[in-house]
Amino acid sequence: MTGSMSKDSSVEWFGVAPPDLTLVSRVRGDDWVYTYLRTFYEDSSKQYGVNNLVYPGAAMPNVLAALQGNQQLTCKQVPIIANNGGEKRDNSGNPVTKEKCGFLNVEEGTGSLNQEEFDELIYDLTNFLTYVGDPDKVERERIGWYVVFFFIIFTTLSSLLYREYQKDYH
Template sequence: MKKQFAALIFAILPVFAFAAGTGVHLDEVDIDLTDKTAMQDGLKTFANYCMGCHSAQYQRYERVATDLGIPEEVMLDNVVFSDAKIGDHMQIGMKPADAKVWFGAAPPDLTLVARVRGNDWLYTYMRSFYEDPARPYGVNNTVFPNVGMPHVLAPLQGRRVLGCKQVQVVEDGRKLFDPLTGTPITEEACDQMVVEPGTGTLTEAEYDEKIRNLVTFLAYSANPVKLESQRIGTYVLLFLAVFFVFAYLLKREYWKDVH
């Protein structure tokens, strides 16, 4: 029993070490797993920009199409770019051995990445690439320093470099707002990451929304039955509440003669 307990502790420790060791502020992202439009857009981004290197091998095209309300023919025409069938897993054509030669390591499967990393980490990571000529792919990442991945969404976000911009003033951990207008109080700060105007096809707000949709899809992919589990859980709790009433009445009936 002691050995099993020790094994459990050692299994949990890396999780806490990862959570405590990031040391990077993560922007919060609000996702809605009932928003099929957002998940469809996230799937589109994943298929067009991520699946060249990253698989989702624990998902099936058919399951995703059904859950997201996408007709099978639309799924095959716009998401499946190989000879795969609708019932196949979401694999990629690149072999792990080739990927190791080209990139130094095979790109990870992303089916469960939202459960491993967390939604906020993914949202911040995909918005934190910046130009770094010293890196092999010309980019680095403030969340994942010395990342070995190119910024595949750079055509959307644009060139992100060090510069100056207006940032909201924070005092004692609280963001400051003008008491009359309610607008944020800002000041100029340099050594900030800024996107050079005209280098991306999306505005900053549009790019943030695009990444939010991508994270929403990845969160769905990591736990496709979450909404169904919550729905069933509600009925289970209601059943237990009703059962408790009858159990209490039965207990009182049994014990009335004793007292």
């Protein structure tokens, strides 16, 4: 893939040039790419107002924000787990909770896609990046079946031949 942005301009604008995305899924893994593209969140301390959960301090702007909407890091009250594995409760039987932060939440109505559609888009995008990282894989898998088939036939014929040879000794 050839990008239209020059390396020098990118360094000037973002402080770093984007790596070759053709190989990103092979270097980082497809699950990393999938999660990376879904976990941009608002962070006003950053140059482009966004940060990333799996790649903290990423220089890339959130180019998919219009589709996903404004995603923020939020805190939630979560139940405390007791020693017996169940939810801890107070004397009146109400669950005891504690505040836990680091949850992602998309502000409703701010993106043109809903959560499911956006996830599907990222799934397709990740699949595409995985494909371009190793386009021959599909062909290798196809040929692989012929190789397996060949070995099955070859092994069968060899063992039949072996049995024939054995007859001469007995």
